Amino acid sequence: MPDFSLTTDADGVATLTWDVAGKSMNVMSAEGFSLLDTLIGQALADPAVKGIILTSAKKDFSGGMDLNIIARMKDGGAQGIFDGLMRIHGILRRIERAGMDPGTLRGGKPIVAALPGTALGIGLELPLACHRIIAADNPKARIGLPEITVGIFPGAGGTTRLVRKLGALAAAPFLLEGRQSDPRAAKAAGLIDEVVAPEALLSRARDWVLAATDADLVKPWDAKGYRMPGGTPYHPAGVMTFVGASAMVLGKTMGVYPAAKALLCAVYEGALVPFDTALRIEARWFTNVLLNPSSGAMIRSLFINKEALEKGAARPAQPDQSVRRLGVIGAGMMGAGIAYVAANAGIDVVLIDATQAAADRGRAHSEDLLDKGIRRGKVTPDRKAMVLGRITATTDHAALSDCDLVIEAVFEDPKVKAAVTARAGAAVGPDCILATNTSTLPVSGLAQASQRPEQFIGIHFFSPVDRMMLVEIIRGKATGERAVAKALDFVRQIRKTPILVNDARFFYANRCIIPYINEGIRMVAEGVRPALIENAARLVGMPLGPLQLVDETSIDLGVKIATATRAAMGDAYADRAVDEVLFAMADQGRLGKKANAGFYAYDAAGKREGLWPGLATRYPVTDPQPDLTEVQHRLLFAQVLEAVRALQDGVLTDIREGDVGAILGWGFAPWSGGPFSWLDITGAARAVEICDALAARHGPRFAAPALLRDLAAKGDTFYGRFAPAVRAA
Ligand code: NAD
Numbered sequence: 001m002p003d004f005s006l007t008t009d010a011d012g013v014a015t016l017t018w019d020v021a022g023k024s025m026n027v028m029s030a031e032g033f034s035l036l037d038t039l040i041g042q043a044l045a046d047p048a049v050k051g052i053i054l055t056s057a058k059k060d061f062s063g064g065m066d067l068n069i070i071a072r073m074k075d076g077g078a079q080g081i082f083d084g085l086m087r088i089h090g091i092l093r094r095i096e097r098a099g100m101d102p103g104t105l106r107g108g109k110p111i112v113a114a115l116p117g118t119a120l121g122i123g124l125e126l127p128l129a130c131h132r133i134i135a136a137d138n139p140k141a142r143i144g145l146p147e148i149t150v151g152i153f154p155g156a157g158g159t160t161r162l163v164r165k166l167g168a169l170a171a172a173p174f175l176l177e178g179r180q181s182d183p184r185a186a187k188a189a190g191l192i193d194e195v196v197a198p199e200a201l202l203s204r205a206r207d208w209v210l211a212a213t214d215a216d217l218v219k220p221w222d223a224k225g226y227r228m229p230g231g232t233p234y235h236p237a238g239v240m241t242f243v244g245a246s247a248m249v250l251g252k253t254m255g256v257y258p259a260a261k262a263l264l265c266a267v268y269e270g271a272l273v274p275f276d277t278a279l280r281i282e283a284r285w286f287t288n289v290l291l292n293p294s295s296g297a298m299i300r301s302l303f304i305n306k307e308a309l310e311k312g313a314a315r316p317a318q319p320d321q322s323v324r325r326l327g328v329i330g331a332g333m334m335g336a337g338i339a340y341v342a343a344n345a346g347i348d349v350v351l352i353d354a355t356q357a358a359a360d361r362g363r364a365h366s367e368d369l370l371d372k373g374i375r376r377g378k379v380t381p382d383r384k385a386m387v388l389g390r391i392t393a394t395t396d397h398a399a400l401s402d403c404d405l406v407i408e409a410v411f412e413d414p415k416v417k418a419a420v421t422a423r424a425g426a427a428v429g430p431d432c433i434l435a436t437n438t439s440t441l442p443v444s445g446l447a448q449a450s451q452r453p454e455q456f457i458g459i460h461f462f463s464p465v466d467r468m469m470l471v472e473i474i475r476g477k478a479t480g481e482r483a484v485a486k487a488l489d490f491v492r493q494i495r496k497t498p499i500l501v502n503d504a505r506f507f508y509a510n511r512c513i514i515p516y517i518n519e520g521i522r523m524v525a526e527g528v529r530p531a532l533i534e535n536a537a538r539l540v541g542m543p544l545g546p547l548q549l550v551d552e553t554s555i556d557l558g559v560k561i562a563t564a565t566r567a568a569m570g571d572a573y574a575d576r577a578v579d580e581v582l583f584a585m586a587d588q589g590r591l592g593k594k595a596n597a598g599f600y601a602y603d604a605a606g607k608r609e610g611l612w613p614g615l616a617t618r619y620p621v622t623d624p625q626p627d628l629t630e631v632q633h634r635l636l637f638a639q640v641l642e643a644v645r646a647l648q649d650g651v652l653t654d655i656r657e658g659d660v661g662a663i664l665g666w667g668f669a670p671w672s673g674g675p676f677s678w679l680d681i682t683g684a685a686r687a688v689e690i691c692d693a694l695a696a697r698h699g700p701r702f703a704a705p706a707l708l709r710d711l712a713a714k715g716d717t718f719y720g721r722f723a724p725a726v727r728a729a
Helices: 030-045 067-075 077-097 122-129 146-150 158-166 168-176 183-188 198-211 236-253 258-271 275-291 293-310 333-344 356-375 381-389 414-427 443-447 481-493 509-526 530-539 546-553 555-572 576-587 614-618 628-648 655-666 675-682 684-698 706-714 718-722
Strands: 004-008 013-018 051-056 111-115 132-136 194-196 325-329 348-352 391-394 405-408 433-436 456-461 470-475 497-502 600-602 608-611
Touching: 004 030, 013 030, 013 198, 030 051, 030 077, 051 198, 067 077, 067 275, 067 293, 077 122, 077 275, 111 122, 111 198, 122 158, 132 183, 132 198, 146 258, 146 293, 158 168, 158 258, 158 275, 168 236, 168 258, 183 194, 194 198, 236 258, 258 275, 258 293, 275 293, 293 497, 293 655, 293 675, 325 333, 325 414, 333 348, 333 356, 333 381, 333 391, 333 456, 348 356, 356 381, 356 391, 381 391, 405 414, 414 433, 414 443, 433 481, 443 456, 456 481, 470 481, 470 655, 481 497, 497 655, 509 530, 509 546, 509 576, 509 628, 509 655, 530 546, 530 608, 530 628, 546 555, 546 600, 555 576, 628 655, 628 675, 628 684, 628 706, 655 675, 655 718, 675 684, 675 718, 684 706
Parallel strands: 013 051, 051 111, 111 132, 132 194, 325 348, 325 405, 348 391, 405 433, 433 456, 470 497
Antiparallel strands: 004 013, 456 470, 600 608
16 A cells, blocks of 8 residues: 555545555655655646645644654765755655746646644645645644654754744744644644634635635745745844844753754754755755764654653563553652542542541642643643542542552651551452552562562652653562553553663662762762852753752752661762761751752742852862863763663663663753763763773772673674663573
C-alpha cells in the first residue's frame, strides 16, 4: 500500500489522501516524499483536475517526519544533508507555485490542506506550503512545530514560511518553544486559516478549491511589495524584535542548545533576502545543527528511546496488567499527587490516610488542580466532576479489597512503612500488587513486611507528581515479573515515562542527584564563590544550580538523608565536609525555600532574591577562584560517574533508561542527550583524562570507573557497546 493515493471526482477536484499502511499516525518517509511529488505533478499536469485537496484517511493528519530519514541524510555528510533538504524545499515549492506562470503568477491550481486532527512538524510544514489550511474542529488535535524540543528546528521550510506569515515575534513561541495548539487556538494565532465542523471538512475544502481565484494562490511573500509582519532586522520595529529575541534565547538556553541559536540565525539572515534564498539559508543552518552531536543525542534520548521505554521496551512478557482500581495509602504531598494522575487517567482510586481529614485534604489536592485547569480553559466542570468522582477518600482499609494495585506513600520511616504494608497486605485480594513510593529505603527490605514479596515493587514518583514525567520502577530481590508488568502498565496508563532499575541505595536518579548537590555544597565549604557554582551549572545546561536545587528540595531532607547514609556506611562515608555546611544551615533554621531562607535569600512572598550574603561570612571566598571549566567538570562528573557506576553495578541495565531518566528525572543537561550520551560526545579517553586530573586535585570520588577506562582503552563508546539494550546481560 503506497503512502498517498489520488482520486479525482467528476467536478475535477482531486483528493490526495495520506494513509501510511500499518501505522496509526502518518509519518513522512523519503519514499512518501517522492510519491507525493509524483502525484502532485500528475494532478497539476492533468487538464481534468481543477484543484487538489490534501488530506488524511486517519483521524490525524501527521505526527511529523520519520526521524530515520534524518539519520540517513546524515550518512551523506554535510553535502548529503544539504542536498536532501533542497530536494524537500523543491517539492514543497512546487506545491506552493502549483503550476502557475512564474512571471504573471497566474494559471496555478489551488491546493488546500484539510486536517482532520493533529498536524505536527512536517505535518504542518507541508500544509504551510499549500494555499489554504482548513482544520476540523477537534479539540484533541495538536497543531505545531515541536522540532526544537528534540534538538532540531523546522527545516522543511516551516521556519522561513511561518516567520514570513506571522512575523518573527508571533512565530517565536511556535518555533522557539515548540508550542502546540488546538485548531481554534491555531486559527487565532494565524497558524491555520479556517476551522470547521469535522463532518464538513472535506466539503468545505472542496468548495474552497472550486471557488479559488488566481489571487488566492499567491503567497504574500511571492507577491510584489511583500513586507514581513513586524519588520525585518533593519526595520525600526524589527530591530527591537531581533535584539530582544537573541537576548531571550540566550537567557533561556545559556547558549548550550545549538538548534535555538541556528534557528535564530536562519530567521535573521533569511529575513534579509528573497524567499528562495532564505530557504537555502534555512537548509544550511539545518545542516549545521544536524552535524552537531547534540541534535543526534537529543533525538535519540528525547524521541526514539523515550518512546521505546513508554511502549514497554523493558516489559516482561505477561498478560495485560492495566490497573482498574488503585489504592493509595498516605494522602500527603506524594500520595495526593499519585491519586490525581491516576484518576485523571480514568482509574478508580481509594485514597487512605490515618484520619478522614487528612484523606479529604489529599482529595482536595485534585480539586485544586482541576480548578486550576478550569481557570485555564483546559478542564470542563463535567470533567472535574468525573475525575473527582473516581477518588474515594477514606480511613477504611476494607475499601482496598478490590484494588489490583496499592501504592503506599506514608512517612519515610521503615517501621511505619512495614506496619502499613502488612496491614494493606491483609486487606487486599491474593492477586493485588503492593508498591512503595519510598525514595531512599531499600525495596527488598520493605518487601519483607509484605506477605508476598514477589508481588512487591518500588514505584518511585518525583515531585510534583502531576508535572514530573519520570517514574522509576525498582525491582526488589524477590520482585516477580507480574509485579514489574503491573508497574509498567500503570505508568503507561498515566502517560509517564518509566525506567526499570534494580534495588540499591538511592536507586538511580537520587543516586546521581545527591553527588551533584553535594559537590556544589563542598565547593561552598572550600571557598568557591557560590555565584560561580550556580552559574557554572546553568551555563552547562543544568536547569537549577546545586544550591538552588537543595533549597527547593529542602535542607532538612538533605540532613535526614545524610544522617541515614552516614549511619549505614560508617567509615566509608566521605561527605563530612558537605554535612558541616548542611547541618550548620539547618541549625540556623535556613531550611530552604519552604523556610524562606536557605543558600538563597527570599523575600516575604517567597521570591528568590539572590544568594544569601551570610554564606560569604562563614565560608570566605578564596583567591584565586577555580576557572569555570573546572567547576563545570566537578559538577558534571559528580553525576555522570555515578551513572556509570550504576551501570557497572547492574542497578541500571539499559543505558537508554540512564539517559532518558536523567533528563526527565533531574533535568540533566538535555542538550547532551543524558550522561552516557554526554560521555560519548566527550569521548571516553578524554573523560578518563579529566577524571584523573580531578581525582588528583579533589579526591578518589572522581576516579574513573573500570568500565569507563575499558571503553577508553578499546576506543569504544557507551552506545557502541551497549545500545540498543543490555537488559539480557
Ligand atoms: P507527607 O508527609 O506529605 O505525607 C505522608 C502522609 O502519610 C501523611 O498525610 C500522613 O498522615 C500519612 N500517613 C502516615 N502514616 C500513615 C499510616 N499509618 N496510615 C495512613 N497514612 C499515614 O510525605 P510525602 O512527601 O508525600 O512522602 C511520602 C513518601 O513518598 C515518602 O516515602 C517519601 O520518601 C516519598 N517520596 C517523597 C518525595 C518528595 O519529594 N516529597 C519524592 C519521592 C518520594
